[in-house]
Amino acid sequence: MLRTHTCGQLRESDAGTTATLCGWVDSYRDHGGGLFVDLRDRYGITQIAFNPPDTPEEFIEASKELRAEYVIQVTGNVASRPEGQHNPRLATGDIELRATEFTLLNKAKTPPVSPSIKSTELPGEELRLEHRYLDLRRPAMQRAMMLRDKITKGMRDYFEENGFLDIETPVLGRSTPEGARDYLVPSRVHHGHFYALPQSPQLYKQVLMIAGYDRYVQIARCFRDEDLRADRQPEFTQLDLEMSFVDQDDVIGMIDGLMAKLAKDVLDIDLELREVVHAGADGRPRRLPFDHLVIACGNQVNLNLLPGMAAHALPLKTIGDALALRARVMAQLEQAAVAEDAELRRRCLSFVVIGGGFSGVEVAGELMDLVQGALRYYPQLQREEISVRLLHSGDRLLSELNERLGRFTERRMRAEGVEVRLGSRAAEISAQGVVLKDGERLPAATVICTIGTTQLPLLGRLDLPQERGRLRCEADMHVSGQSSLWAMGDCAHIPNAQDGQISPPTAQFAERQGRQCARNLLRQLRGEATRPFRFRAVGAACGIGARRGVAELWGWRFSGFLAWWLWRSAFLVKLPSLSQKLKVGLDWAWELVFPRDVSHFRSEPSEPVQREHYVDGEVLLRSDSQRMDLVAIEQGEDHIRSRRTDGNWVDEATYGAGTLLGRVSLEAFAADEVEVVARGPVEVVRLPEQVLGRVADLLAPFDAIVQRAAARPERVIWR
Incomplete structure (x- = not known):
């Protein structure tokens, strides 16, 4: 070398x-x-x-x-x-x-295209292509090549873990009805004539499936079946994924898992070096350089808005939150059905929703529909025993809509049995229910909070201009003072050139911002002037339960079933594929005729404690990992090793069954890199760092007791 x-x-x-x-x-x-x-x-x-x-x-x-x-x-x-x-x-x-x-x-002649790391401007296209090897030396191109390599490797590893074979099918073959159109190529032998290159993946995919290869994948090279265009390559690469004996949900789950593997958690953004720090598959931090960075990470639920909210209230921000809420409601119905104590029965059937905006109203309405629809399966429960309360601090619901629609919403929800309490503010939440500002106590086993969001800690650590917890942006969605940073969505404070107001954090604005941001980014790369974000809101709609809704679209106001249908249709149109639209649309149509499915799916793991098995040479803990869990060795033997300045690993200590290892164990060795490595088969119990932190907080009072006991050793606290 x-x-x-x-x-x-x-x-x-x-x-x-x-x-x-x-x-x-x-x-x-x-x-x-x-x-x-x-x-x-x-x-x-x-x-x-x-x-x-x-x-x-x-x-x-x-x-x-x-x-x-x-x-x-x-x-x-x-x-x-x-x-x-x-x-x-x-x-x-x-x-x-x-x-x-x-x-x-x-030696080298003076290059006509500078590949220097300081060169950020794109050269002329003809000059760049003429000296392509110099262009490929540019840091931006090198980063793109390395990123493509990492993504390709990650895809291959993921599909191998899931039982796929990597099979490369021929590119050319005879024409098939299912394949792409033939690709015409000029003949070098017979001037003025062309010959067809049929693309053949579909034909061979069918052969592979029939032959019994139930799972195969290839990263296939394809040709565009269209005329040459200056802004498109005539050839491209696509992921060709084939599975047998599965349904649509299995395919979606496989792709979701792939996206989760490739898209890692962002840990930090280094503005000086222009790098994104993210967690690698092994937990180690990795750095990804960027020329331009688009920040669209949204916000998170503020669980510290009210005392007890984090411990006893259910947030509603993600799909996981919605599934957890449904499981909680069904569990409370089952518990109420077998409860002999009348007070416990009433508390199980009492639900409180905090917040009278779109989310709160929709949740309260759907919650009442779900519970009332499930009563047919619980004959021992009576409708009069169910209590759904909607708390709102304002004087009317849905303040974003016309006052008439807000009042209609209130009347309809009261008619369906929802207790709407306006001008009510929650002071704290406990395991028994909600305490209001005036001291009134509302018993409830289930409390749902739809109020309060806060900025992600990642954005709070950045030295960037902020406005009300969002990144302050210019009209073209540049972060103020940053030529290479863009932001959009809930985390961005973007003025709307349509009316001069700040864009609200809603889905229709975020969708348009995404399109405009992409166009402005391309304009800047081409040296063109960017354009300000300009959008006139279509309107708003909300479901209020019992197949009723309210909507305000293009200045027109709707209520009742028509508004509910418009509300559902808006969601249906935004689904990404025709198959998804058909599936969801048929599912909703099914519910119009047949009763709602009230199956109770338990999502809790069989055993909350993680048990893991390691073979000889595998790493349990690393000092440079962003997550540091606590590991207890049940069986086997581990050794700690550290890397010296010469790059060699040195064994430091050996531990056996009954040993606890964590951050403190690794920090005891003064070295840049420290690892815990299995020596032979090892069985361990792992306590995740997040859970460990909560346990430590709960045990904090015992620390003072131990300190006092150490000062008075004659006292015996436990035996």
Whole structure:
């Protein structure tokens, strides 16, 4: 090997060692007595110092002949940069390589297209394509290639884990009715004539399915069956996924799992280095550089808005929250059906919804429909025993709509049995119910909160302009003061050029913002002027239960069944595929004729404690993981090892059954990297860090007792 390290690998912990690098000269600076070169490869940039006394005079003189894009090999000593010369924009910005010798591997002419890391503007298209190899050296292109490689590898790993075979079918074959149109290619032998290239994946997919290959996948190369266009490649790559003995939900679940694997949790955004820090599949933080970043992460439920809300109220933000609410309601009905105590029975059948906006009204209406529809399966329960209360601090429901529609909503919900309480504010929530500001107590086993959202902690940590908990943006959706950052949706404070008002955090605005943001991003890349966001809201609609609704569309007001139908239709139209539209539409039509399905699905795991098995050599814990759980060894033996500055691993300690290992165990060893590795088969019990934190909070009072006991050892607290 001509090199010992890459140009993005060395760190301050490597100071004092010797390294050899190979790469391209990105830039050079002659300071008279010596020369500084930024050496580049696809992994990063390292500063090379050609200065006495480290560098012999002959190499200093030879280095003065270096120019941009020369290819060189350099050997030298890794040293920390002098005070004040650190470069925070580079991962290697804390060190430099002080050259002791170097070899010129190849010269280069002055490039017409600069691949420098400092070059952010796209060159002319003809010039770029003529010197494509130089364009491919640009950091933006290298990042795109590396990202594509990671995505492809992640897809292959995921499908292999799920029992798929990677089978590559022929590209060309005879024409088939199901395939794409033939791709016409000019003949090199018979000038003026063309021949057809039929694309054949569909034919071979059918053969594979019939042959018994029930699961196969390929990352297939395809051709566009259309005329050549300047803005499209004639060939492209697509994921070709085939499964047998499954239904639609299985396919959707498989794709959802793939997206979850590829789209990792964002841990931080480094604005200085322009990198996104995310969690890798192994829990280690990974860095993804960007030229432009679109932030559309929404917001989260504010569980600290009321005392007891986090512990005893059910939020309603995600699909998981909705499923958990349904399971909770059905569980309360079952408990009420067998309860002998009248007070317990009433509490199980009492539900409180906090918030009279769209979410609160829809939940209260659907909740009453669900409970009343389920009574036919619980003959021991009476309709008069059910209590659904809707608390709202305002003087009318649905303040976003016309007052007449708000009053209609209130009357209809009262007629269906929902107790609407206007001007009521919740003060706190307990296991027994809700306490109002005036001191009144409302017993309830189920409390649903539809109020209060807050900014994600990730955005709160960024040094970006904020406005009422949202990122302040310009009219074209640029984050104020940031040319490479864009934001949209619930997390963005975007002025609407249509009326000069701030865009509300609703789905119809977020959808239009997404389209406009994509167009503005393309305009900026092309050097064109961006356009302000401009949108006139279509209106709003809300279901209020009993197949009734209210709607205000294009200035027209609707109520009753027609409004409910318009409300459902709006959701149906936004579903992404025809098959989904048909499935959901038929399901809703089924409910118009037949009773609602009240099956109770329990989603709790059989055993909340995670038990895991590891084989020899597998890693249980890492010091650089973003999540640090507590692990108890039940059977087997583990050893802790640390990585030294020379890159070698050293065994530090060995532990057996009965040992608890966690963050403190790894921090006891003063090393950059520490791992707990299985030695032979190992059975462990894992307590996730999030659960561990809650347990620690609950046990905090016992800490004071132990401290007092330590000061008075004659006391015996337990035996």
